[in-house]
Amino acid sequence: MSIGNLITDINPAPSLGNAVTRKTLDLAVSGAQGTKTLFTVTGTVLIRMCAVCRENVAGATGTISVGISGATAAIIALTTGTDIDAGEIWNDATPNASIEAASTLAQYIITNGADIIATIATADLTDGLLDFYCFWEALSEDGNVVAV
Numbered sequence: 001m002s003i004g005n006l007i008t009d010i011n012p013a014p015s016l017g018n019a020v021t022r023k024t025l026d027l028a029v030s031g032a033q034g035t036k037t038l039f040t041v042t043g044t045v046l047i048r049m050c051a052v053c054r055e056n057v058a059g060a061t062g063t064i065s066v067g068i069s070g071a072t073a074a075i076i077a078l079t080t081g082t083d084i085d086a087g088e089i090w091n092d093a094t095p096n097a098s099i100e101a102a103s104t105l106a107q108y109i110i111t112n113g114a115d116i117i118a119t120i121a122t123a124d125l126t127d128g129l130l131d132f133y134c135f136w137e138a139l140s141e142d143g144n145v146v147a148v
């Protein structure tokens with residue numbers, strides 16, 4: 001065992017990952033009900049995610065969540081769109097103001113082919129800008145996350 005491995009084994013402190021990929025979703029253009037692919041995943045990766053709202057989300061009763069096919073709210077819980085306001089950090093069902101502890105971002109292991117998607121349900125979202133940040137690190141040699 002090398003010193004590097006020994007240090008990693010002794011101190012497995014969670015991190016945000018060694019890479020970050022950003023995707024902006026413009027709901028004035030892409031707010032219709034359905035799924036929107038945010039990031040493609042290859043190999044196996046460890047991720048943490050959040051979104052920062054740049055423009056209030058609008059659309060009456062429209063809801064939005066983030067996950068993968070078959071688990072559409074696994075990463076960020078189903079949230080009423082109008083509850084997400086400019087300047088807020090969205091990482092769970094209750095978006096917060098302008099500060100959030102990084103430790104609240106849950107870690108997930110995602111395997112090849114399980115793209116990260118946003119799902120808009122109940123009704124269309126008609127406006128808003130969300131910057132999605134995917135903090136990630138590769139677990140397999142071919143692990144990668146790319147914004148779509």
